[in-house]
Structures are given as C-alpha cells and as structure tokens.
Amino acid sequence: MAILMDVAALEAFFATAFPQMNAGGQHYTITSVAENTATIRLDPDHRHLRPGDTVSGPTLFALADFAAYAVILAHIGPVALAVTTNMTINFLRKPALGPILGTAQILKLGKRLAVIDIAVTSGEALVAQATATYSIPPR
Amino acid sequence: MAILMDVAALEAFFATAFPQMNAGGQHYTITSVAENTATIRLDPDHRHLRPGDTVSGPTLFALADFAAYAVILAHIGPVALAVTTNMTINFLRKPALGPILGTAQILKLGKRLAVIDIAVTSGEALVAQATATYSIPPR
Amino acid sequence: MAILMDVAALEAFFATAFPQMNAGGQHYTITSVAENTATIRLDPDHRHLRPGDTVSGPTLFALADFAAYAVILAHIGPVALAVTTNMTINFLRKPALGPILGTAQILKLGKRLAVIDIAVTSGEALVAQATATYSIPPR
Amino acid sequence: MAILMDVAALEAFFATAFPQMNAGGQHYTITSVAENTATIRLDPDHRHLRPGDTVSGPTLFALADFAAYAVILAHIGPVALAVTTNMTINFLRKPALGPILGTAQILKLGKRLAVIDIAVTSGEALVAQATATYSIPPR
Numbered sequence: 298m299a300i301l302m303d304v305a306a307l308e309a310f311f312a313t314a315f316p317q318m319n320a321g322g323q324h325y326t327i328t329s330v331a332e333n334t335a336t337i338r339l340d341p342d343h344r345h346l347r348p349g350d351t352v353s354g355p356t357l358f359a360l361a362d363f364a365a366y367a368v369i370l371a372h373i374g375p376v377a378l379a380v381t382t383n384m385t386i387n388f389l390r391k392p393a394l395g396p397i398l399g400t401a402q403i404l405k406l407g408k409r410l411a412v413i414d415i416a417v418t419s420g421e422a423l424v425a426q427a428t429a430t431y432s433i434p435p436r
Numbered sequence: 437m438a439i440l441m442d443v444a445a446l447e448a449f450f451a452t453a454f455p456q457m458n459a460g461g462q463h464y465t466i467t468s469v470a471e472n473t474a475t476i477r478l479d480p481d482h483r484h485l486r487p488g489d490t491v492s493g494p495t496l497f498a499l500a501d502f503a504a505y506a507v508i509l510a511h512i513g514p515v516a517l518a519v520t521t522n523m524t525i526n527f528l529r530k531p532a533l534g535p536i537l538g539t540a541q542i543l544k545l546g547k548r549l550a551v552i553d554i555a556v557t558s559g560e561a562l563v564a565q566a567t568a569t570y571s572i573p574p575r
Numbered sequence: 576m577a578i579l580m581d582v583a584a585l586e587a588f589f590a591t592a593f594p595q596m597n598a599g600g601q602h603y604t605i606t607s608v609a610e611n612t613a614t615i616r617l618d619p620d621h622r623h624l625r626p627g628d629t630v631s632g633p634t635l636f637a638l639a640d641f642a643a644y645a646v647i648l649a650h651i652g653p654v655a656l657a658v659t660t661n662m663t664i665n666f667l668r669k670p671a672l673g674p675i676l677g678t679a680q681i682l683k684l685g686k687r688l689a690v691i692d693i694a695v696t697s698g699e700a701l702v703a704q705a706t707a708t709y710s711i712p713p714r
Numbered sequence: 715m716a717i718l719m720d721v722a723a724l725e726a727f728f729a730t731a732f733p734q735m736n737a738g739g740q741h742y743t744i745t746s747v748a749e750n751t752a753t754i755r756l757d758p759d760h761r762h763l764r765p766g767d768t769v770s771g772p773t774l775f776a777l778a779d780f781a782a783y784a785v786i787l788a789h790i791g792p793v794a795l796a797v798t799t800n801m802t803i804n805f806l807r808k809p810a811l812g813p814i815l816g817t818a819q820i821l822k823l824g825k826r827l828a829v830i831d832i833a834v835t836s837g838e839a840l841v842a843q844a845t846a847t848y849s850i851p852p853r
Binding site: 389390412414423 | 822
C-alpha cells in the first residue's frame with residue numbers, strides 16, 4: 298500500500314485536529330511512518346505519571362490510540378474520519394522513566410474496518426500490547 | 437460483601453494516591469458506592485474534548501478505569517494495591533455535552549483477580565462499555 | 576425495535592445454516608427472544624467437557640457467539656449475513672454440571688456494526704462474560 | 715527461558731489431559747516449540763466448517779487457546795495447571811481450505827499471569843489474531 302501521508306503531513310494534521318495532544322508542551326512526536334507501520338514517541342511529564350513515577354494506564358492507552366490512528370491515516374489520507382470502535386490493552390510491565398514508543402502495525406485495512414496491533418515499549422521492554430478496531434467511513 | 441470504604445474514604449484515598457486525577461479542577465467525583473458497584477461522574481472540560489465537542493476515547497478509558505478501581509478498593513480496602521492488567525473498551529455512541537457517568541460492577545472478586553464491567557453513560561445513552569481485569573496482591 | 580424472527584424462525588434458520596451446531600444431538604436450544612435479548616441453552620455432553628467435568632473454553636465461546644448471532648438475526652432478519660469481527664471473553668468460574676445459558680443483549684445495533692454483551696450462566700453463577708462486535712452487511 | 719517440554723512431551727500431555735482434542739481423528743498437531751513460541755496445526759474436517767467451507771470462529775478460538783496453552787506448558791512444565799482467564803480474538807479474513815496454523819508467542823510469563831499473542835494463519839494470510847491471559851497457579 299502506498300503511504301499517503303508522511304511524518305510531516307501527519308504532524309500537521311494532528312496539530313490541527315487534536316490540539317489537546319500537545320497542549321502544554323511537545324509530548325507526542327510521530328517518529329516514523331512506513332508501509333503498514335507508524336511509531337509515536339511519548340516524552341512523559343508529571344501529568345502522565347502515577348505514584349512511583351510510572352506512566353498511567355490511560356496515558357499508555359492514548360499513546361496506542363494515537364499510533365493506531367496515525368498508521369491508518371498514513372494509508373488512507375487525511376480526508377477519512379476513522380473512529381475507534383474497540384480497543385483491548387494488556388498492561389505487561391511498569392515502564393521505566395524516559396520516553397515510551399507506541400508502534401502500530403496494520404493487521405487489516407478493509408473498506409469498512411481496520412484492525413491494528415500496537416506494541417508499547419520502554420527501552421527494550423514491552424510494557425503494553427493493544428489491539429484496536431477502527432470504523433472507516435465510506436470513501 | 438461488606439463495603440470497606442465509603443464515598444468519603446475513597447475520595448480521600450484518590451486525592452492522596454492520584455492527585456493528577458483532579459489536578460486543575462474537580463473533574464472526577466465519586467457519586468455512590470454500594471455492594472458490588474460504584475459510580476464516578478466526570479464533568480469534562482476542554483482538556484477532555486475532541487473536535488466536535490466529544491469526549492476523547494482516552495478520557496472515557498480513564499473514567500472506566502477509575503470506576504473499576506473504586507469498586508475494588510471499596511470491597512478490599514485501601515491497603516491493597518490492585519493493578520489493571522487488561523481492559524477491553526467498546527465505544528458505542530458519541531457522548532452529549534455534559535457530565536458522564538462510569539458505573540462499575542463486580543463480575544468476580546477472587547483472591548488474585550478481579551473482573552469488572554463498566555457502563556459509561558451520557559444522559560440516558562450508553563456511550564461505552566468496558567471490561568477490565570485487575571491483579572490483586574496477596575492479602 | 577421489532578422482533579423480525581421469533582424462536583421458531585431462528586431455530587429453523589440455524590438448523591439450515593449451521594447444521595454442525597446440533598450434529599450428533601440437540602445440544603443448543605434457543606429458549607427465548609425478546610426486545611434486545613435472546614437466550615440459548617447448551618446441554619453439554621462429553622464432547623464439550625474438559626477433565627474435571629468442566630465445559631471447555633471454546634464451547635463457552637461458541638455458546639456466546641451463537642447467542643449474539645441469534646439476537647442480531649432476531650432484529651435484522653435472516654437475509655443479513657452478520658460476521659463476528661471481534662470477541663472478548665472473560666472466564667470467571669467453573670460451570671457446574673448441567674445446562675448452561677448464554678444470554679445476549681444488544682448494546683448497539685448500528686447500520687454497519689453491532690455490539691453485543693453476553694452473560695454465560697450455570698445455575699445462579701455467572702461463569703463467563705463476553706462482548707462481541709459483528710459487522711452488518713449493507714441492507 | 716529453558717524449554718521444559720518439547721513437542722513429544724506436549725503431544726503426550728495433551729493426549730492424556732485433553733483426549734477430546736483429537737477425538738475422531740488427528741486434527742490438531744503440535745508442529746514446533748522454541749523459546750517463547752509454539753505452533754499448532756489444525757487440519758480441519760467437516761465438523762470445523764461453516765457454510766462456504768470456512769472454518770468456524772469457535773474452531774479458530776480453540777486453535778488459539780491450544781497454541782497459547784502449549785507455549786505456556788513448554789516453559790513451565792506439565793505439573794502446572796494454567797487456566798485461561800481472558801481471550802480477545804479478532805477475525806480478519808476467511809481462511810482458505812487447508813491446514814491452519816496457530817503460532818503463540820509469550821508477551822509475559824510472570825509468576826501469576828501469562829499473556830500470550832497468537833497469530834492464526836492460513837497459507838500466507840493472517841486470518842485471526844488473539845491475545846490471551848492465563849492464570850498460573852503457585853509453583
């Protein structure tokens with residue numbers, strides 16, 4: 298599949314469509330886009346942390362959701378409005394302090410549904426794994 | 437099962453353990469606790485919103501997670517440290533503007549695992565449904 | 576919503592479309608259909624059992640899937656071909672010997688997607704809970 | 715992690731503990747076990763099929779469950795009784811006629827919980843993806 302939006306195009310789209318994403322600082326950065334995959338890096342600050350300096354579950358969920366959304370838009374373009382219909386997330390290990398990566402991979406990109414696998418990693422460790430379904434509007 | 441923490445005890449616990457929850461304003465309020473169930477109300481502000489004035493998926497996820505955590509602590513007390521190991525959330529409808537309720541119900545509260553069902557409602561509408569598993573430390 | 580297929584119509588449809596369902600004996604019986612809900616009873620035999628006389632996970636999954644499918648067809652009629660796209664199932668307790676009920680409830684029945692909650696019970700006990708998404712073909 | 719049970723040991727264990735697995739013919743065959751992974755092949759017969767000669771959802775679920783169970787036992791040995799507590803499965807494409815592989819990979823193998831990712835493939839195609847949680851008894 299062709300890449301319809303590159304990193305710069307996605308960054309520009311997210312800045313307009315989801316200004317809350319980086320309100321108060323550059324926390325989420327799209328780091329790469331390639332066929333069937335996209336990666337977003339989160340640089341957490343105190344708002345994302347739980348006691349013990351661990352990143353909160355909802356923050357990891359948000360990172361997974363952004364990464365999945367990015368890989369879909371990269372392949373269908375900015376005109377489409379995909380909506381998350383379902384996400385399952387497994388929390389595996391506590392992330393270490395420092396940046397966290399969400400790497401999304403397309404399992405299926407159909408006319409109506411996309412299914413995306415997301416690996417959330419901290420250093421070498423897999424800290425969470427998620428699978429998400431998105432509804433794709435008629436194109 | 438006996439209720440070991442009432443609304444006031446849970447509010448005090450969350451204020452200490454999760455100060456981020458209501459940083460910048462009182463957004464999450466525990467409204468009721470009873471046998472096997474607890475409800476949290478979210479009064480969203482601009483930080484929780486997406487374009488179209490809809491509440492973001494990660495915000496609904498956070499509400500579901502808080503409600504599930506509240507009902508577990510209500511029944512096992514504040515000393516236990518439960519950890520979310522898995523959550524599946526289905527996004528069903530766009531919430532209307534206004535408060536959103538997360539109502540958690542215990543499906544199972546075992547020695548090692550708790551499974552909780554959470555209904556997220558906006559007015560009369562069910563906007564999301566989630567099922568979560570928590571790991572319960574040895575007591 | 577109107578009920579487009581009653582118990583007899585569903586039984587006839589399943590007998591034709593899914594003859595494997597009751598190959599070798601009447602194991603699955605649709606017991607009731609009403610607005611937004613349908614119930615199927617499983618009378619397990621040795622093929623459904625695991626050591627310890629417990630019903631196998633795949634058998635509970637199949638019961639949940641049948642019940643969800645039944646409630647959808649009851650409301651959209653036999654012409655539509657719904658396909659399971661996603662199911663999450665939580666196994667909560669070991670079922671007792673004897674019949675097992677799968678009770679499906681519609682959480683959402685949209686034009687393109689249906690989301691169904693299924694409670695699997697054995698006597699008074701909730702033994703499994705599932706949530707399933709079905710893709711609905713254009714009508 | 716060391717492999718505590720190889721293919722032959724797993725086959726012998728399953729034949730004793732789950733005789734239903736291959737009742738009526740050799741349908742499930744463990745084809746490989748290695749660090750963090752195991753693969754089971756299903757050779758479907760008419761009992762596993764749906765109209766259109768496609769393999770049923772519950773059959774794919776059972777394959778995923780067996781593969782996950784095999785990779786856990788391979789790493790913790792036959793004495794442990796692991797129980798599936800949760801499985802999420804996404805059905806992506808209709809499988810072609812012929813053998814289907816379930817390849818399980820360990821995401822986490824903790825003292826109390828294991829989380830396993832399972833890819834279900836038919837030829838070159840990914841037909842389903844599942845994530846399962848197992849409760850591990852105290853060792």
